[in-house]
Structure formats: structure tokens, C-alpha cells
Amino acid sequence: MNDWRIYRGVGQPHDGVRRLPEPPPWRDFTRAQDGASAGSQDPSGARRLGVRRRRAENYAPRPAEVDAVNAALYLRRPLLVTGNPGTGKSTLAYAVAHELRLGRVLRWPIVSRTTLQDGLYRYDAIGRLQDVQLERARVAGGNRSDPGAGNDAADGSDADGRADGGGADRDPGIGAYIRLGPLGTALLPSELPRVLLIDELDKSDLDLPNDLLNTLEEGEFAIPELERVADRQPVVEVLSHDSGRVAVHGGRIACTNFPLIVLTSNGERDFPAPLLRRCVQLELEPPGEEQLTAMVEAHLGEEGVAAGQDLIGRFLDREPGEVMAADQLLNALFLTQHTPHAERLTRERIADLLMQRLDRSR
CATH class of the missing domain: 1.10.10 (Arc Repressor Mutant, subunit A)
Structure with missing residues (x-):
């Protein structure tokens, strides 16, 4: 077959989907990650970091990012990371967990209906x-x-x-009927702090940021259903967000090491001052040439960097204020270099299709 297209729009059923090549590394949902240590523990982290290509080692964060992470670790405070989509806000949590060997990242994606109860337990x-x-x-x-x-x-x-x-x-x-949420699991007593990613907090309703204040300040919470039976059952095993069984004493959970909590925001709303004062704040700038090169090399190898210099340059030379995510660049590079016979499409057509500005009017 010399046609790269799987779907041809002919209206006749065929088995062309069997020719579909391997997915991009950042969209590979298989658990096997070529024996990578982080991948075997956290497949999601492996996809984000590109550990097959050693992006964890090539991550190249800016000094301000390193300082903010260390400040949050030292002060036992949450890290509030803001920035445009695709600047690496979520990836920062996975990079820290990988480098410090803090295990699987606990992820709490926020939507408009999310409540504090969802994060603590059900x-x-x-x-x-x-x-x-x-x-x-x-x-x-x-x-x-x-x-x-x-x-x-x-x-x-x-x-x-x-x-x-x-x-x-x-x-x-x-x-058996109580399951801890990602925040509740992160606050379990542990020898080392867990990493919790509270993703896109700006998508929440107006109450959630304020509802989080006491739990983030005290590092503990109660489970009333267990407190009521604590005199008869002082220790009860419940399910954690990791699907393991953990013991709860006296109906309360209190951390021994405050977790590294990374809250991300795309800047779609302002947060109340009481939350801001409890957080170390970091605003991520769009990735520069060094960060982009490390990202492409991590996922697509050195050959991907060499063959994609024109698209990397196009990404970097976009108009000031034009919003574009780095994964759009990765998608364009993958399709031109890693899809069979993709050279039949011009690089300009692929770039125009996949690298559209995110802030343009519809």
C-alpha cells in the first residue's frame, strides 16, 4: 500500500484499520513502557515524560520552576501553577515525582460539578x-x-x-464501602510525601477553592461514618485511590508528610486571596527552544529534532500573544515523520491542520 490514509471516504467497509501504525508515545496507553522504571509504576507519567526517550532527564525546567518546586517542598505548601494550555503545568508534577522517586502521581481532574467530598472520600x-x-x-x-x-x-x-x-x-x-479520593489518599500517613495533581482548578464552581482551605491548612480530615463506630471499631480498613487497603484510626486521617500538591490553572478565573496565600505561585511561560528541543527528543528521538527544525522554528516564530500548545507541534512532527507515506502530504498542509492557534475566533 502506498497510500498513508486509513479512512478513504469510499463508503465501502474494509480492513484498512489493521494497517494503523503504533501510536505516538504520548498517546500509548499500554502499560508496558520498555522496562522504564517510572513507566512500570505510573504509565500516565511515562506518556507525559516520554521516558522511552529520556525526557525525564532532558526536561530542562527553567530556574524559576525549580525554585518554586523547592519552595513548596520546604514550606509544605501547595504549588499553584498557572499558564496557557500546553505549557507543561501538569508535566511538572510528573517530572518531580519521577526525579524524587515519590511513586505514582495521584491525579484529581476538576470539573464544574467537583466537590471537596469527591477528593476526600466516598x-x-x-x-x-x-x-x-x-x-x-x-x-x-x-x-x-x-x-x-x-x-x-x-x-x-x-x-x-x-x-x-x-x-x-x-x-x-x-x-468495604468507603473509598478514599485522590486528596484523601495523598493525606495518608507515609514515609515520603505523595505527589497530588489537582488539574484545572479554574474549572471548578465558586465554592471549591474556599472549601479546600481548611484541609490544605491542617493536613487532615475526618470520616464521620467511621468516627461514629470508633468506640467499637477503632481501626477500619478502607480502599485507597490506589485500590489498596489502608487502615484508618479513630475515623480520622492526618498526614505525617504533607504531600506535594500541584494545582494547575489555565487562568480562566481568579482565586480568593485565602487560597493564594496558602500556595507557592508559579506562572509558566510558553516553552522556549531548549524546552521544545528536549520535548521533541524525548518523544521522537534526535532524528525527530533534526527532521523537524522547520516546524520547531514555525512554532517559536508565532505572533506575540498567539496561544499554541506544544503537543500540537508534536502531533505535526509525528504525522510527517512516523506515519507511513506521510510525505505525500506537504508539511505545510499538516502544519496548517494541526498547529492552529487556540485563541482564534471560531
């Missing part, structure tokens, strides 16, 4: 009630088949919701 009360009712029905059915078994198990449950009698060993307890 209690599935309905699911627990349904399981208790099913267990009661099972025990009641067993008692009808065995009249000598007694009726206690069918009559109710103990104060903690566990079925009495023969069903007690089948009830997983309240902890």
Missing part, C-alpha cells in the same frame, strides 16, 4: 444497605429450610450493620 451507603438486605434474605431463606436454626439472624443486624448469626463472616464491614 461512602457507598446504598450499596451497603443492599448487601445487608441480600444477606438477611439469604439467612432467612436458610432458616426456613432449617427450622431449628433460630430466627435471630433474620431479625436484624448489630449496631455496625453486620448480619448476625451465620451471615456475620460474610459481611465485609463498613470499610
Whole structure:
């Protein structure tokens, strides 16, 4: 086949999709990352950092970025990162976690309906009630088949919701119905701080930034459902955001090492002063030639840099104030260099298609 196109618009079904080449490294969702240490722990970080091409080592942050990260680490304060889309705000969290060996980045993407409760924990009360009712029905059915078994198990449950009698060993307890969110998991006691990315905080409603204040200041929170049973169950295992089981003592979670919390914003709204004073603030400038070269080399190799100098130059020479994301450049470079027979399209057509300014009127 000498035609790079998979979809041809002919209206006839065909198996051309089987010729689809490997995805760009930053869109490869497979868990295997060629044995890269960070990739094996955090596939999302591997895609962002391009560890196949050692972008983690070539990241080349500006001095202001390094200083801001260190200030947040020393002061145990959140880092509020603002900047245009595609300037590397989220990538900064993954780069820090990779270099400092802080494990998988906990990510909390924010939308207009996000609440503080979403970040801390969720209690599935309905699911627990349904399981208790099913267990009661099972025990009641067993008692009808065995009249000598007694009726206690069918009559109710103990104060903690566990079925009495023969069903007690089948009830997983309240902890099975509580799952910590990314913020709640980040605040678990730990030997080293976790990295939490609270992505696009400016997309939230008006209340969330203020709702975060107390938790960010105190580094702890309560789970009322567990506090109510703390006298009978002082230690309860719950699910974490990492899908592991962790012990909660007395119904409260308090960090021993304050996490590195990276809050990102595209600058679509202003934040209240009480939040700003609790954060180390960093505004990211659009990537320069050094950052772009490191990014392209990390994902596409040295040959990608050499073959893409004209598109890199076009990206850097855009008009002042023109908003364009670095991943638009990567997309254009990949399509021209890594798609079979892409040379049939002119580089200008590909650049025009994929490198459109983000702030242009529609």
C-alpha cells in the first residue's frame, strides 16, 4: 500500500484499520513502557515524560520552576501553577515525582460539578444497605429450610450493620464501602510525601477553592461514618485511590508528610486571596527552544529534532500573544515523520491542520 490514509471516504467497509501504525508515545496507553522504571509504576507519567526517550532527564525546567518546586517542598505548601494550555503545568508534577522517586502521581481532574467530598472520600451507603438486605434474605431463606436454626439472624443486624448469626463472616464491614479520593489518599500517613495533581482548578464552581482551605491548612480530615463506630471499631480498613487497603484510626486521617500538591490553572478565573496565600505561585511561560528541543527528543528521538527544525522554528516564530500548545507541534512532527507515506502530504498542509492557534475566533 502506498497510500498513508486509513479512512478513504469510499463508503465501502474494509480492513484498512489493521494497517494503523503504533501510536505516538504520548498517546500509548499500554502499560508496558520498555522496562522504564517510572513507566512500570505510573504509565500516565511515562506518556507525559516520554521516558522511552529520556525526557525525564532532558526536561530542562527553567530556574524559576525549580525554585518554586523547592519552595513548596520546604514550606509544605501547595504549588499553584498557572499558564496557557500546553505549557507543561501538569508535566511538572510528573517530572518531580519521577526525579524524587515519590511513586505514582495521584491525579484529581476538576470539573464544574467537583466537590471537596469527591477528593476526600466516598461512602457507598446504598450499596451497603443492599448487601445487608441480600444477606438477611439469604439467612432467612436458610432458616426456613432449617427450622431449628433460630430466627435471630433474620431479625436484624448489630449496631455496625453486620448480619448476625451465620451471615456475620460474610459481611465485609463498613470499610468495604468507603473509598478514599485522590486528596484523601495523598493525606495518608507515609514515609515520603505523595505527589497530588489537582488539574484545572479554574474549572471548578465558586465554592471549591474556599472549601479546600481548611484541609490544605491542617493536613487532615475526618470520616464521620467511621468516627461514629470508633468506640467499637477503632481501626477500619478502607480502599485507597490506589485500590489498596489502608487502615484508618479513630475515623480520622492526618498526614505525617504533607504531600506535594500541584494545582494547575489555565487562568480562566481568579482565586480568593485565602487560597493564594496558602500556595507557592508559579506562572509558566510558553516553552522556549531548549524546552521544545528536549520535548521533541524525548518523544521522537534526535532524528525527530533534526527532521523537524522547520516546524520547531514555525512554532517559536508565532505572533506575540498567539496561544499554541506544544503537543500540537508534536502531533505535526509525528504525522510527517512516523506515519507511513506521510510525505505525500506537504508539511505545510499538516502544519496548517494541526498547529492552529487556540485563541482564534471560531
